[in-house]
Amino acid sequence: xxxxxxxxxxxxxxxRSPVGTxxxxxxxxxxIQGVFKDHDGRLxxxxxxxxxxxxxxxxxFARSDGDAVVVRPDHKVKAATAARLTLDxxxxxxxxxxxLQSSIPVGHGYGSSTADVVASIRxxxxxxxxxxxxxxxxxxxxxxxxxxDAIAFDEHAVLxxxxxxxxxxxxxxxxxxxxxxxxxxxxxxxxxxLLLPPARYDSAEIQEFGVLRALVARAVRLQDPYLLGRAASxxxxxxxxxxxxxxxxxxxxxxRRAGACGVQVAHSGSLFGLIFDLFTPNLKRRAALVAxxxxxxxxxxxxxxxxxxxxxxx
Numbered sequence: 276x277x278x279x280x281x282x283x284x285x286x287x288x289x290x291r292s293p294v295g296t297x298x299x300x301x302x303x304x305x306x307i308q309g310v311f312k313d314h315d316g317r318l319x320x321x322x323x324x325x326x327x328x329x330x331x332x333x334x335x336f337a338r339s340d341g342d343a344v345v346v347r348p349d350h351k352v353k354a355a356t357a358a359r360l361t362l363d364x365x366x367x368x369x370x371x372x373x374x375l376q377s378s379i380p381v382g383h384g385y386g387s388s389t390a391d392v393v394a395s396i397r398x399x400x401x402x403x404x405x406x407x408x409x410x411x412x413x414x415x416x417x418x419x420x421x422x423x424d425a426i427a428f429d430e431h432a433v434l435x436x437x438x439x440x441x442x443x444x445x446x447x448x449x450x451x452x453x454x455x456x457x458x459x460x461x462x463x464x465x466x467x468x469l470l471l472p473p474a475r476y477d478s479a480e481i482q483e484f485g486v487l488r489a490l491v492a493r494a495v496r497l498q499d500p501y502l503l504g505r506a507a508s509x510x511x512x513x514x515x516x517x518x519x520x521x522x523x524x525x526x527x528x529x530x531r532r533a534g535a536c537g538v539q540v541a542h543s544g545s546l547f548g549l550i551f552d553l554f555t556p557n558l559k560r561r562a563a564l565v566a567x568x569x570x571x572x573x574x575x576x577x578x579x580x581x582x583x584x585x586x587x588x589x
Contacts, residue, residue, distance in 0.1 A: 384544020504537025
């Protein structure tokens with residue numbers, strides 16, 4: 276017998292277990308994204324993900340004696356790669372059949388690919404009765420798809436190095452409760468994120484990212500959505516220099532007039548979001564009016580998402 280990294284006993288023999296099933300949530304782009312220093316002063320590309328639990332990918336994995344991992348739908352090759360890497364990581368012989376279902380739109384910054392990958396990793400682990408740590412899942416996800424958001428950590432807020440699979444900073448809690456009015460810019464056209472060259476930030480921007488990181492840490496500690504909105508808005512302004520979104524100034528003006536906490540974007544996608552404090556008076560009416568203004572401005576697919584709402588009577 277051997278002990279896995281997750282701390283569970285595993286056997287090298289082809290022990291059969293029930294089919295493993297698991298889910299992973301989507302995200303709505305990032306709250307901040309840039310280049311950050313680690314505790315040794317080295318620079319890493321990193322981001323803080325904005326999770327949305329209302330959109331999910333679900334995976335099931337049935338083990339087989341053959342070496343192949345067969346995935347359905349068959350175009351989800353990154354998920355199949357993730358399943359294979361997970362079997363190898365856990366020293367499990369054989370392959371299996373991976374089946375995925377997802378409600379997450381593709382190509383806009385919702386993290387559809389990463390959700391498939393994370394759900395697949397969890398499903399393979401479940402099929403052999405192992406519960407992997409989020410840090411292990413994050414590393415496997417990056418190995419499977421080159422760059423990955425922090426979906427493996429669910430609602431837990433971390434500054435994550437998306438191309439290295441490591442946590443730069445753990446903020447020690449979840450994001451404050453939020454209402455997000457989300458929509459798509461640039462005519463709703465999808466974006467192939469892996470074809471985008473990484474942004475080249477200057478020294479002033481890198482210095483600003485350190486301030487934004489501290490704002491996020493304080494926002495999590497105090498559960499303050501306004502601090503979080505300030506950080507997101509500043510990061511969105513920096514992103515606008517590297518991947519411009521049409522109508523940004525108009526959206527920023529709508530956010531100010533509506534009393535939003537801030538503006539949030541998918542830094543390598545088409546998504547915009549307006550962040551509101553969940554405890555704002557007349558929030559439902561205010562969100563409906565904002566959604567109308569956004570539609571009149573020509574933006575598409577306006578949706579309302581609750582973040583960390585925990586049974587909020589919406």
